[in-house]
Amino acid sequence: MKLILTSIAMMLTLSAMGQDIDSLQADTVADKAVDLQNVTITSRRSGTRRMGGAVNGVLINREELFKAACCNLGESFTTNPSVDVNYSDAATGAKQIKLLGLSGTYVQMLTENLPNFRGAAAPYSLDYVPGPWMNSIQVSKGASSVRNGYESITGQIDIEYLKPDNDEGVTVNLYGGTLGRLEANADANVHLDDKLSTEILAHYQDDFGHHDVNDDGFLDQPNVRQWNLQNRWKWKGDHYMFHGGFGIVKEKREGGQTEHTVSHSQHPTPNTQHLYKIGVETDRYEGYMKHAFILDPEHGTNIAVMGNASMHLLDANYGNKHYSVNQKNAYAQLLFETNFNEQHNLSTGLSLNYDYLTKEDKETTPGAYVQYTYNLNDKIVAMAGIRADHSSRYGTFVTPRFHLKLTPSEIVSLRLSAGKGYRTVHALAENNNLLASGRQLVIDDLEQERAWNYGISSSFYIPLFDKTLKLNAEYYHTHFSQQAVIDYDSNPSLIRITNLDGKSYSNTVQIDATYPIVKGLELTAAWRWNDVKCTYGGELMEKPLTSRYKGLITASYKTPLGLWQVDATLQLNGGGRMPTPVNGLWEDSFKAYEQVSAQITRWFRHFSIYIGGENLTGFRQKQTIINAADPWSSTFDPTMVWGPVHGAMFYAGVRINVGRL
Amino acid sequence: MRKVLVLSAMMLTAVVSMAKDIKTVVVTTQPQMHCESCEKKITGNLRFEKGVKQIECDIEGQRVTITYDADKTNSEAIIKSFSKFGYKASEVKTEKPSLPAK
Numbered sequence: 001m002k003l004i005l006t007s008i009a010m011m012l013t014l015s016a017m018g019q020d021i022d023s024l025q026a027d028t029v030a031d032k033a034v035d036l037q038n039v040t041i042t043s044r045r046s047g048t049r050r051m052g053g054a055v056n057g058v059l060i061n062r063e064e065l066f067k068a069a070c071c072n073l074g075e076s077f078t079t080n081p082s083v084d085v086n087y088s089d090a091a092t093g094a095k096q097i098k099l100l101g102l103s104g105t106y107v108q109m110l111t112e113n114l115p116n117f118r119g120a121a122a123p124y125s126l127d128y129v130p131g132p133w134m135n136s137i138q139v140s141k142g143a144s145s146v147r148n149g150y151e152s153i154t155g156q157i158d159i160e161y162l163k164p165d166n167d168e169g170v171t172v173n174l175y176g177g178t179l180g181r182l183e184a185n186a187d188a189n190v191h192l193d194d195k196l197s198t199e200i201l202a203h204y205q206d207d208f209g210h211h212d213v214n215d216d217g218f219l220d221q222p223n224v225r226q227w228n229l230q231n232r233w234k235w236k237g238d239h240y241m242f243h244g245g246f247g248i249v250k251e252k253r254e255g256g257q258t259e260h261t262v263s264h265s266q267h268p269t270p271n272t273q274h275l276y277k278i279g280v281e282t283d284r285y286e287g288y289m290k291h292a293f294i295l296d297p298e299h300g301t302n303i304a305v306m307g308n309a310s311m312h313l314l315d316a317n318y319g320n321k322h323y324s325v326n327q328k329n330a331y332a333q334l335l336f337e338t339n340f341n342e343q344h345n346l347s348t349g350l351s352l353n354y355d356y357l358t359k360e361d362k363e364t365t366p367g368a369y370v371q372y373t374y375n376l377n378d379k380i381v382a383m384a385g386i387r388a389d390h391s392s393r394y395g396t397f398v399t400p401r402f403h404l405k406l407t408p409s410e411i412v413s414l415r416l417s418a419g420k421g422y423r424t425v426h427a428l429a430e431n432n433n434l435l436a437s438g439r440q441l442v443i444d445d446l447e448q449e450r451a452w453n454y455g456i457s458s459s460f461y462i463p464l465f466d467k468t469l470k471l472n473a474e475y476y477h478t479h480f481s482q483q484a485v486i487d488y489d490s491n492p493s494l495i496r497i498t499n500l501d502g503k504s505y506s507n508t509v510q511i512d513a514t515y516p517i518v519k520g521l522e523l524t525a526a527w528r529w530n531d532v533k534c535t536y537g538g539e540l541m542e543k544p545l546t547s548r549y550k551g552l553i554t555a556s557y558k559t560p561l562g563l564w565q566v567d568a569t570l571q572l573n574g575g576g577r578m579p580t581p582v583n584g585l586w587e588d589s590f591k592a593y594e595q596v597s598a599q600i601t602r603w604f605r606h607f608s609i610y611i612g613g614e615n616l617t618g619f620r621q622k623q624t625i626i627n628a629a630d631p632w633s634s635t636f637d638p639t640m641v642w643g644p645v646h647g648a649m650f651y652a653g654v655r656i657n658v659g660r661l
Numbered sequence: 662m663r664k665v666l667v668l669s670a671m672m673l674t675a676v677v678s679m680a681k682d683i684k685t686v687v688v689t690t691q692p693q694m695h696c697e698s699c700e701k702k703i704t705g706n707l708r709f710e711k712g713v714k715q716i717e718c719d720i721e722g723q724r725v726t727i728t729y730d731a732d733k734t735n736s737e738a739i740i741k742s743f744s745k746f747g748y749k750a751s752e753v754k755t756e757k758p759s760l761p762a763k
Binding site: 167560561562563604605 | 702706708709713714715716
């Protein structure tokens with residue numbers, strides 16, 4: 001293993017030393033061009049870009065996504081210091097994003113600016129967006145714009161897919177990993193005339209093989225087979241634009257004990273009639289459309305009508321517990337935007353959201369918003385928004401949000417934000433993977449979640465040795481006035497999802513720096529402290545399974561013409577608290593651990609190949625399933641996961657381009 | 662002593678073999694470059710041409726400056742290669758001296 005790490009380090013060093021001509025990075029197009037006495041100096045574009053508006057956000061583009069295999073959305077944040085992705089369940093593989101140290105349910109998920117993956121889709125939603133389909137991901141931290149609703153509390157993640165009107169052609173991506181994963185992706189688009197274009201996005205994955213490396217009798221990761229297909233259309237005229245499409249996801253995941261794993265484990269269970277099996281079948285159908293009418297191009301005046309609808313059928317078995325839901329969601333939005341002049345922008349609109357899970361768990365929420373933005377030559381950008389919504393369950397509520405960006409010079413900018421967010425909890429649907437625990441899952445009559453988020457961030461662009469050092473420092477505070485608390489601590493035989501009775505807050509401080517050490521080699525270093533506490537059974541405690549800090553170093557090198565690319569990432573995840581131990585079955589805390597990943601890509605005119613590895617130091621959480629020897633007991637629990645479930649993994653893949661120049 | 666001589670000879674050979682005849686050609690394109698995506702198409706394709714060492718696009722000045730190894734290719738071959746991705750290039754005679762090999 002050391003040999004691999006040393007080789008990667010040597011490659012980075014040698015490659016960096018080997019270049020002799022300044023060059024434009026051909027596949028990372030120039031971002032900044034400065035004319036100096038008829039000579040154009042062009043700098044390499046970073047894989048991430050800070051967004052220009054008042055909201056503190058980062059755009060992760062395709063160049064960044066190519067730094068790792070990025071099989072799906074959940075694996076797209078390896079090189080991102082702000083977003084954590086954990087395995088939230090050792091047996092089902094359900095993954096969760098964490099932003100500002102808080103659960104992914106407080107991050108509003110959007111696809112192309114429309115809310116998506118709600119309720120029952122949440123536990124496995126990170127697997128529903130294949131990496132090769134994505135054009136970019138926008139991560140906004142803190143209170144976001146009121147335009148997309150009231151739900152974002154810690155931020156928004158908006159995924160942009162590849163577009164039908166991109167260059168015509170076909171791209172195929174094939175991937176294989178040593179842990180038994182095969183994947184095929186394809187995107188193909190055609191321009192039917194100069195206005196109309198269409199696109200097909202396809203994905204197939206097969207995680208196979210029965211792996212039980214830690215000999216606990218359970219698969220370390222479930223076997224997953226997924227088909228995913230989308231057809232998208234775009235019509236672009238001078239004053240009208242249409243964008244629409246539909247998609248289907250079919251997924252089957254099987255985890256738990258198998259005859260094979262049990263017979264080879266340290267806890268052989270001869271009675272194969274009583275194996276603890278997990279089976280989750282999902283059928284998801286979704287469609288969306290957007291109509292934009294450009295009334296006055298000079299003032300950016302336009303009206304847009306957009307909406308999406310989905311049906312999410314989930315049939316899950318966790319041991320002898322069964323959960324089945326047919327969730328339906330529909331969302332519609334009418335927007336009007338105009339720039340009165342260069343300084344004043346108005347955005348206003350109406351929305352209607354409908355969620356149906358069961359007769360008892362349904363909600364209709366009409367709402368309206370208005371948002372005003374003042375922009376003084378980009379030196380001062382102030383954005384104030386307010387919305388009012390009426391929930392059929394919780395009545396009328398108001399969401400105010402405010403953002404301010406000050407840019408006194410080219411070197412520094414400062415952002416301030418404050419805003420409120422709300423969320424209706426569909427507790428069983430959103431946490432159905434907790435049924436895998438041997439504890440009884442108890443859900444109280446839950447209130448609507450309410451929280452305030454405040455943030456301050458500053459960005460510095462410091463000229464240093466003819467290059468720019470990008471520095472960023474930020475602090476965010478979130479506090480809940482009402483929250484659905486997942487309580488493992490008060491009662492050892494229960495997981496209780498209950499209303500907050502006391503304090504619940506999160507403080508995060510993050511600093512990050514990016515600097516091109518030598519031409520073609522960019523280094524990013526980041527550190528974040530998380531202080532996340534919540535009241536469990538009357539006692540204010542650290543949120544369990546949450547790292548107290550995270551450190552990240554990424555190195556990315558491209559040869560002058562960008563024909564070779566080498567990327568390496570080191571993550572240091574801090575320790576944290578475990579749920580209160582029962583009968584000494586587990587420790588009361590977990591320690592810090594490291595994660596190393598690396599990838600090498602070679603680009604050719606019509607294809608590229610990549611090889612890489614994840615978790616190269618092979619660190620694993622030793623006990624991913626509590627009391628695996630007795631899966632039918634109340635102390636059995638596969639949901640207490642804080643670290644990697646499996647060891648080092650190597651992969652290779654190829655991207656083939658047909659027709660695209 | 663002998664070893665030093667052999668080593669010196671090897672280094673000299675290496676240096677001679679590494680000395681490259683680096684030249685530059687400046688072209689304009691048809692259609693013209695309008696945006697980042699035009700630039701991306703040109704640089705993204707030209708980089709795979711044999712002998713190309715460096716590509717600089719100046720959208721405002723409508724110029725593409727290509728630095729190449731004259732032992733491996735020539736300006737005609739580079740200009741001709743633009744047709745592979747839907748462009749036509751014409752050489753611009755410039756007084757700007759070629760970039761020296763580094």
